[in-house]
Amino acid sequence: MSSRCSTNTGSRSSNSHAPTSLTRPEEDTHPIRVLLVEDDEDDFVLVRDALQSLLPRRVVLEWVDTCEQALAEMELGHYDICLLDYRLGASTGLELLAQARGKGWQGPAILLTGAADDEVDYRAMEAGAADFLTKSQLTPELLERSIRYTLQHARMLEALRRSQASFRELIERLPDGICVLQGEQLVYANPALVRLVGWDSPNELVGRSVRELEESLFHPDDQARLTLEFREAQREGRPVPPCELRLLRKEGDIVPVEIAQLSVVFDGQPSLVRIVRNLTERKQMQARLMLSDRMASLGTLAAGIAHEINNPLSYVMTNLSHLEADVLPRLVASGGDQEEIRKLVSDAQVGLVRVRDIVRQLKMFSRAEEQARPEPVDVQRVLEGSIRMAWNELRHRARLVRDYSEPLLAEADEGRLGQVVLNLLVNAAHAIPEGSVERNEIRVVTRRHPGGVAIEVRDTGSGIPANLLEKVFEPFFTTKPVGVGTGLGLSICREIVTSVGGRMEVESTVGRGSTFRLILRAATAPLQAQRAPQEQVHEAPARGRILVVDDEPMIGMAVRRSLQRHHEVVTLTSAREALVRLQGGEHFDLILSDLMMPEMSGMDLHLELSYRLPELAERMVFMTGGAFTPDARAFMERIGNSRLEKPFSTQELQELVRTRLRGAGREGR
Template sequence: MNKNPKAIARVLLVEDDEDDFILTSEYLNQLTSHSFEIDWVTNPTEALEQLNLGKHDICLLDYQLGAYNGLTVLEKASEDGCSIPIIMLTGQSDEALDQSALAAGAVDYLVKSEMTTARFARAIRYALARQEIENERLERINAETQNQSKDRFLAHLSHELRTPLTSILGYTEILLNSNKAPHAESELNIILNNGQHLLGLLNNVLDLSKIAVGKLEYNFSTINVDSFIADIFCLMQVHAADKGLILKMHAKNALPLQIYSDPVRLRQVLINLIHNGIKFTETGQITLTIWTEFINEQELIKFSVADTGQGIPEQMLGNIFKPFEQVEDFISRKEQGAGLGLSICTELIQHMGGSITVNSVVNQGSEFIFSIDPGDIADQERVLLAFEQEHTSHEIIALTPLQGHVLVVDDMDDIRQLIGQICQSFGLKVSYASNGLQAIEQCKSAKENNHCFDLILMDIHMPTLDGKRAIKEIRALKLDNAIIAVTAATMKGVKQELLALGFNHIVAKPIDKNELYQGLANYLSIENQSSALQNSVQRFLVVEDDEDAADVTVLLLESLGIEAVKAQTAQICQDLLIKENNWTTILLDLHLPDASGLDLAHSIKQSHPNIRIILVSGATVAEPSLKQAGINKAILKPINLEILKSLI
């Protein structure tokens, strides 16, 4: 039978008497707990040199070293920050000397005559255990420091790459939407597509890095299944049509109207899988199938994305979910990618309580099947959803002009001008500042002239004075106007930090025009337009807990010249009704986190009988229930432009 090898301990023995060195070495080698490697020095100078190297696990230090004593070594080692445990060896017991040794930094003291006793073994074991604890502490500190360095690197990488992409994508879109380069539309589209591809690769690399250090954020909330899937279908149908492919979607069985998961990450997984299906398919179709299934007595919601594409070689099936594995390397180099998408999908799905598998035959196609935990859906109403595909509209929505004076603060000239041009395209007046200090001076000047900016768009990373310090100074001026942070930093906790500093909203770089408009529209007035629709002075209150669905509905209404405000809970709705009394219509979701839409409608009708209430639901609601709640009309999700026109 093989015995476990002894742990090896490296000992520094400071002893000027050779006989004592030999005896001490023999006593150490008789101990059964460790194998000892002994380095022998004879004077204080050599002792301190060795201790400063930090390569020993323990030091045995003789008190009497010729004309010097060991206390001198102890005191100097402590001053130099030595962390190696030192045991003082003395010729005879002396309580005063023992106390002096401990005070100078020794972990223990031993009389040389005690080296044959159990006390010697205990002292050695204790000192080595203490050193192991110290080593673990140092390793932990080192690991934490490395993780902090990784965080700083990722934040810096994100900022440095997103900043130029902001200019590339932003100015390309401006040129495409203008008449400045009518003969270069094809070339501009190539730039735009490749810029977006580069942004996608960057997002994948950063996501994988965040997963590795546990910094990827997850935000679970209620998802309205029908509208959620319909939105993804609308988006990906366009990409499929561009390649002449058909995108199909259906449900195998009745589905719950709502599930509880992370909508952003679920959307990321579905888009990635459907995009891959489109990418590797030349003819035929991609099919998204959804159903529920009990696995180990737990009801999961399952998704299948199947294509009729080139398939995956059998020898690759075990590797495709690993980072940096690219299926196309084994087939062709026609398609590009970093091989990160499926690895990220696997991590996201596991975080959502599920797993993913793949079946594939070369030249016939592939099918990816994954599941997620939908939360408690036992009591959920089930409907065989068709996802309202026939209501999908790809009509381009014109953004309603905004009113106000905006200060754009950014140290990069091209990005500052880009953001300014986008704001001007929204109808806004724009001023500029290249750093936080200039922004503060402009705010002071504007306040002295009784003209404050309606909104400030503030970059975070700037020389002279950054955005974090600048907002503190601006808020100290008692200016309560909205300030939106513009940042390329996407690490976990950044949003919470910026909101805590006083920012009202965060817009990520590269700048997405619609996202920027949405952020501005939350704080600025809509420009009055002379149209029949606006002359009717209609004001809509959109009561919807799904933030994306609420924002889209508000933007659609505003594109029709209707003033619209969103409320994500029944309580916020009630507060707005008390605060303002000129609402004409309420678009009311059936399922809210704090109340039923039917109950809320009944309450509203009691106090505001003249307000028109339109119930928005994923399934048909019985007519008697609608009448009892005082609801004027009910419509099925998803809401589109044509439906809203008919309501107006």
């Protein structure tokens, strides 16, 4: 008796009646590979003949009669199905199947036995056999039905296995945290969930009870919600829609998450899947949108306040300047009295200059949405300006030390850089309690740096814990007490610095203080030299007829006082009235107009004159407290007309008028 036999059971002819196919039609061209493990040659013939008379197409049958040969063939994996005799000498087909499964063979198997036995049938199913057939009852139809069922069942199991493998691969790669619950235990956690909770490996989570994990991983205030929503849904077998909870990381951080729960079959078992999504980026984006909206509102408010302050500030400064330059010299007073009056006026002007600087800072906020325009900036000048602005905060908390290197030029937007330094100085002051001035220090340092220019603001304050250092630049994060800070300052500062190609760094030690460092690109072009004041030439000024248009009557009055000794000045509070008089042919050598006015603005007046009297449009000079609307900014960039920034002094006003009239070729009358 041969221990191994290979045979073709037959092939389909063109006129044969095709019985039920064992596989799908598209697979008919491929033979079914059958391995028969049978130690009795008569039983081999029985099975071969049943297959030969049954199958409508070619079948490759391999016969072996020992367990060793069978295991070797199974390891090759060349067979679609295996037929196992129950009695194989000293062993059994079930033992052979168990050995094969132990070595990784997962193919389908049918057990053949000489007599019906319910116990053997049960043991065959338990061992993983797809079917159990009695040889004495074996017919081609019964064998065909069993093979067809076994192959279909095998394909289904393979598809399920691949589906589960794909599902597992999918959730392994998902950025969202995934965990699978079976009963009261967590049986699976993907890498994203392990990273999210801050643990080292899935083994720390898998196998633990769900309630224990919930108590350790979620904020205590959210425990009741977990029980109410998730436990009830689990009992009722319904999904839980996404809801927000607070996750506690291993390091102690609180992370906002969104959790959903649904029922699935996992590894063949009914299970619950929880999907945990980190909401940190979404919250940060929402914060940035809120920041953008608040900054837009703040900019509008700052621009409006600056404009309203500029008007009274303009005429107060102009009147004081007029008083000092033109009125005081004509007063009949003793030398001492006149000097005292002059000193009072001078002090008042110094105070107004400080108010003007504050207003200019407000105007800078109103331009926050504009693109930064880097240019060479004198670093020391910016620092000194910011120190003056922050002095009231600094002087009650610490000694200020200036540690400047040689003069440095940096590529920056001067106004915005001043805003950054001002914020850092105020933050340094707030990190130091009041009343210990001699024991504390705020040091402002400048030096060259491999990246260009470095500016440091160091303090001896409370310091920042190491786990919070990475968060200090996040919007709305603050270490200050409630009501002291909004958490916006450092976020804005970093955006300003990065917008000009620089970067910000922070170092801090709790109890010893902090250092905030700005690293800016060094300027490659020289600083534009300011014109030295020219020596006053006492010549008769060209006399002109000047129209002043401003909706603030006091500004018109102050301008008229400053110019009326040498010029004829007409003041109006309405641009519409000015347009009527100009269209009526009234002559003016110069038109001083406010930019922003109700009903008809200076821009509208310029537009009307450009169409009808273009030579008068060219004579316009705009008095402006800041072009703080997009249309106004675009207008001022487009036209070539001169501007006079409010508040202005009498000297600035008179010099501008003298220059414009001289340029227009006016002769003295």
